[in-house]
Amino acid sequence: MAGSQDTVSESQNVGTGAERDWQTRLEVFSKSDFARSFPYWFIPFSIMGLGVYGGIGYNTLISLTDYEGFNEGPDFSPGNLDLEMYVQTVNDPWVWTTGKNTFVLLIVFTTVTMVLGLFLAVMLDRGIRYKEKIQTVYLLPMALSFVVTAQFWLWMYNVNNGLINLLLGAVGLGPYNWIGDPSLVLGAVIFALIWQFSGYAMVVFLAGLQSIPDDQFEAAQVDGASVLRTYWRVIIPQLKSSSVSAAVVLVIFALKAFTFLFSMFGQYRVPKGTDILATLMVREAFKLQNWAYAAAIATILLLMALAVIAPYLHYQHKQGSL
Amino acid sequence: MSKATRPADGSFADVLPELDYWKIGLSLVITFFFAFFLAPIWTGIVTSFKTSGAVTATTPLTPPLGDGFTVEKWARAIDHLSTGFINSLIMTIPSTIATVFLGSTAAYGLTLVDWGKRAQFAVLILFLVGIFIPYQAVLVPLSDFWINIVPLAEVLAPVWELSFMEYAHARLLSLTITHIVYGIPLCMLLFRGYYLTLSDELVEAAKIDGASITTIYRRVVLPLSKPMVGVVFIYQFTAIWNEFLFSLTLIGSSSSPAATVTLVLSGLGTDLSGIDFGLRMAGALFAALPTLIIYAFFAEEFAQGLAAEN
Numbered sequence: 001m002a003g004s005q006d007t008v009s010e011s012q013n014v015g016t017g018a019e020r021d022w023q024t025r026l027e028v029f030s031k032s033d034f035a036r037s038f039p040y041w042f043i044p045f046s047i048m049g050l051g052v053y054g055g056i057g058y059n060t061l062i063s064l065t066d067y068e069g070f071n072e073g074p075d076f077s078p079g080n081l082d083l084e085m086y087v088q089t090v091n092d093p094w095v096w097t098t099g100k101n102t103f104v105l106l107i108v109f110t111t112v113t114m115v116l117g118l119f120l121a122v123m124l125d126r127g128i129r130y131k132e133k134i135q136t137v138y139l140l141p142m143a144l145s146f147v148v149t150a151q152f153w154l155w156m157y158n159v160n161n162g163l164i165n166l167l168l169g170a171v172g173l174g175p176y177n178w179i180g181d182p183s184l185v186l187g188a189v190i191f192a193l194i195w196q197f198s199g200y201a202m203v204v205f206l207a208g209l210q211s212i213p214d215d216q217f218e219a220a221q222v223d224g225a226s227v228l229r230t231y232w233r234v235i236i237p238q239l240k241s242s243s244v245s246a247a248v249v250l251v252i253f254a255l256k257a258f259t260f261l262f263s264m265f266g267q268y269r270v271p272k273g274t275d276i277l278a279t280l281m282v283r284e285a286f287k288l289q290n291w292a293y294a295a296a297i298a299t300i301l302l303l304m305a306l307a308v309i310a311p312y313l314h315y316q317h318k319q320g321s322l
Numbered sequence: 323m324s325k326a327t328r329p330a331d332g333s334f335a336d337v338l339p340e341l342d343y344w345k346i347g348l349s350l351v352i353t354f355f356f357a358f359f360l361a362p363i364w365t366g367i368v369t370s371f372k373t374s375g376a377v378t379a380t381t382p383l384t385p386p387l388g389d390g391f392t393v394e395k396w397a398r399a400i401d402h403l404s405t406g407f408i409n410s411l412i413m414t415i416p417s418t419i420a421t422v423f424l425g426s427t428a429a430y431g432l433t434l435v436d437w438g439k440r441a442q443f444a445v446l447i448l449f450l451v452g453i454f455i456p457y458q459a460v461l462v463p464l465s466d467f468w469i470n471i472v473p474l475a476e477v478l479a480p481v482w483e484l485s486f487m488e489y490a491h492a493r494l495l496s497l498t499i500t501h502i503v504y505g506i507p508l509c510m511l512l513f514r515g516y517y518l519t520l521s522d523e524l525v526e527a528a529k530i531d532g533a534s535i536t537t538i539y540r541r542v543v544l545p546l547s548k549p550m551v552g553v554v555f556i557y558q559f560t561a562i563w564n565e566f567l568f569s570l571t572l573i574g575s576s577s578s579p580a581a582t583v584t585l586v587l588s589g590l591g592t593d594l595s596g597i598d599f600g601l602r603m604a605g606a607l608f609a610a611l612p613t614l615i616i617y618a619f620f621a622e623e624f625a626q627g628l629a630a631e632n
Contacts (some may be wrong), residue, residue, distance in 0.1 A: 034437035036535035041431025044424040044506045045445060051503035052452040055460030062462055073470040120355065123348060134352060136621040138359050143617040143624060144610050145564030147584040151606040152362040155369060155382065155599050163365050163382045195362065200628060207629045227344070248454070256456040259566040263588045281458045285465075286571055295462045302459035309454045313447060322446065 056302065063295035070289060085296035095280070095297065101186060102276040102304075106254040109190050109197075113250055114243065116194065117201020122231055124202070125209045135206070139199035146196070150263035153192040154179065179264070182273035189274050193260060197253070201246045208242030209235065241319060248312045255305055258282055277301050370395055370604035377600050392600075399590070399604035405579065406586035407609070410563060413494055413582060417501040418559045424502070425509025425554060426547060430539055432510070433517040434525050446514075452507035460504075461571050468496040468572060493573045494580040500572060501562050508561075509554050515630050516550040517543070556620045557627030560613050583609045 029035055064081040067074035089095045120138060124131050141149060156163050157178035165175040178188040212235060220230040258278040261270045268283040269275075277297060285294030316322050365382040372380070376390030386392070428449070432442050468474065475482075475492035482489050524546070528538045569582045576585045587609045591601035607614075617624060 032437070033435050033535065037431045037435035037437055040427040040435070040535070040539065041445065044428035044510065045449070047424070047503055048449065048452050048506040051460065051500070052455060052507070053448070055463045056455070058463035058466075059459055062466070073466060123351060126344075126348065128348065128352070132622070134356065135625065137356055139621070139625055139628075140363070140617065141359060142628065143560060143613055143621075144363075145566065145584055145613070147564070147566050147587050148606045148610045149362070151587070151602050152366045154597070155365060155603060156362050158599070161378055161382060161599075163361060166381055166383075195359070199359065203625050203629050252454050252456070256458060256567075258458070262570070263566065263584075266588055266592060278456065278458055282461065282567070282571070285462055286574075291462050291466075298456075298458045298460075298462065301456050305454060305456050305459075306451075309451060313450060322443075322450075 059295050059298055059302075062292055063299050065292050067292040067295075068290050074291065085292050086299075088293060089296050089300065094275075095277070097272075098275045098277050098280045101274060102255065102278070104186060105190060105193075105257065105276060106251055109193050109254050110247055110250040112190075113194050113197045113201050114246055116198040117246065118205050118236070118239070118243075120198065120202040121205035121209055122235075124206060135199075135203070138202055141196040142200050144196075146259040147263040149192065149196050150260050153188075153195075154264055156192075157188055179271070182271055185271045185273045189257075189261065189264070193254075193257065196260075197250060201250070204242050204246040204249075205239060208239045212238055241321065244312065244315060248308055251308050252305055255301060277304075366603040366607060369600055370399075370607055372600050374598065374600060395598075395600040395604040396608070398601055399608050402590055403583055403586050403605055403608055406581050406583035409494055409580055410583040411612075413498045413501070414559060414562045417498045417505065417562055418555060420502045421505035421509050421558055421562075422551060422554050424506050425511075426513045426544075426551070427539070428506065428510040429513035429517050430543055433514050434520070434538070434543060435535060449507045449510050452504070453511060457504065457567055461567070464500060464568075465571055468493075468500075488579045490573075490578050490580040492580075493578065494582075497568055497572050497580075497582070500568050501565065504568075505558055505562065509558055512554045512557065512627060512630050513547070513550060516547070520546060552620070553623045553627045553630075556616055556623045560616060560624065563613055 061076065061081075062074050063085050064083065065074045065076065066080065066084065124135060124138075128134075157165075159165060159175055159177050159180070162178075164178065168174040168176070176184060178184050216234055217230060220234045225233065256278045257276065261274060261276070261279050262268070262282070265271065268279070268287040270279050278301065281294050281297040281301060284290045284297060313322070361383075368385050369377055369382060371392065372386040372390050373392045373394070376386055380386075380390060432446055432449075436442075473492075474496050475489055478492055478495075482491075520543075524542055525538055528542050533541065564584065566584045566588075569585045573580050573582065573585060575581065576589045578585075587605050590605040591598035
């Protein structure tokens with residue numbers, strides 16, 4: 001901006017008509033809201049843009065190379081760029097296994113968390129006492145790091161002394177090796193994640209419930225509908241927008257549930273039954289140094305996330321809530 | 323918020339004859355979930371105060387009694403984690419402050435100033451996508467960037483001559499900057515939601531008085547942002563403190579002098595004989611302490627940040 005002021009003062013001394021016109025326009029421009037507000041949004045925007053879009057672009061480029069090991073860096077010479085890594089991912093049975101696990105985690109975790117969150121929200125919405133306090137406790141797991149909650153659940157699932165087996169033992173079941181058994185471990189992880197996230201779904205639904213005017217509820221009551229029926233028929237259908245928001249955040253989380261898994265098992269290699277694309281990607285990159293291959297898996301993950309985000313943003317836009 | 327739409331608590335009660343049964347059932351269900359959400363944390367707390375013998379001899383719900391009580395696990399956990407704890411603080415506080423500030427200016431430039439609605443919308447969409455992308459999609463470039471393109475450790479070579487600084491601390495700085503970069507979109511969104519609720523009149527009035535964009539931000543918007551700054555700060559602090567993926571991939575090893583507390587915790591108390599759960603639980607609780615304290619005092623702000631995220 002300092003530069004433009006210099007030229008303006010210069011133009012006051014010399015300058016033909018056309019030049020002066022150009023200078024005035026520049027002066028007007030430099031005082032416009034666009035120019036004045038430019039630093040406010042553009043600095044954060046460019047920092048973020050470099051990290052997010054620059055990062056994604058660079059990742060895509062790396063995925064086209066065959067960069068691996070502790071090299072100086074990827075080789076971007078044109079002859080080196082091809083889709084070989086993507087062919088490899090498609091032919092890798094392990095990618096399909098982890099893809100399936102990702103999908104199971106995504107569907108079961110999102111569905112159960114939403115249903116439980118909605119149930120808790122409806123309960124707390126019923127004008128009960130100490131609502132804020134109860135809500136605070138239900139939401140507490142969400143304030144904790146996955147690194148921390150993974151430790152709690154590792155202990156909960158302990159074969160000999162864990163609380164889960166203790167409770168099941170009281171009704172004559174078990175003990176089960178929740179963490180060690182490949183057929184149980186995914187369910188165990190999903191259950192722990194539901195514990196952590198249902199408070200979040202509850203908060204989103206509560207916000208939605210509170211925006212619905214009371215008289216709708218009362219009108220349904222006057223018509224003789226029961227409480228359950230009123231919720232089912234009148235109130236819950238209006239929570240579409242909250243449901244979409246909650247579902248998107250949960251799905252996005254499920255796609256990248258890396259931290260919880262890594263922390264629970266303390267290593268890159270997580271048990272077979274619970275290996276998902278997110279853990280596979282990090283392991284390929286940071287344990288095995290298969291950078292290009294990991295970048296290709298990351299691209300697949302990104303596309304899966306975008307497949308959820310794009311319709312969501314479109315939906316939000318159509319709703320007028322952007 | 324509920325008070326605005328529902329003037330009296332339990333206003334449905336008057337129209338519901340069957341409510342008494344409901345209430346009993348409701349209390350039971352609420353108590354059940356109370357226990358459900360607290361049980362893992364409770365077992366963690368009691369276990370962290372038990373001797374190794376008591377951990378196996380008593381149930382995980384029983385509080386430590388008599389000989390079974392010890393603070394030794396906590397002492398060891400704090401001893402192990404204190405460096406990581408300090409590293410986490412050094413990293414989290416500046417990156418939170420920077421993100422909150424940048425998020426606020428970005429939201430200001432995109433909501434309260436009108437420089438072309440369509441262009442502003444396009445910029446907004448680019449920010450929003452930045453919130454949702456899986457970080458896996460930028461991990462390989464990030465690690466390449468901080469190792470090969472901008473190797474801070476070499477760039478800042480003279481700094482490591484200082485006695486209290488170590489070469490590895492460069493990685494902590496990379497981590498701080500990384501958190502700022504990827505924290506901006508969400509902070510922007512939180513502030514944007516708030517700025518949209520501010521009345522236009524104040525800004526318009528200031529404009530008519532001839533105040534510049536900068537003056538409006540400093541004199542009008544920033545003072546009005548105070549409540550939201552609190553919400554965003556708390557939310558962002560918790561998010562960065564709890565973060566693990568960037569710590570793992572940028573710092574690498576839990577034995578690095580720059581390791582954050584979450585990184586150190588993931589391997590704590592493991593040896594050939596298995597996991598020392600008392601130590602592990604004490605470590606987990608110690609690592610969670612700042613977020614627990616914040617949550618105890620500002621649970622409402624945290625919930626607000628969470629609800630505003632979508």
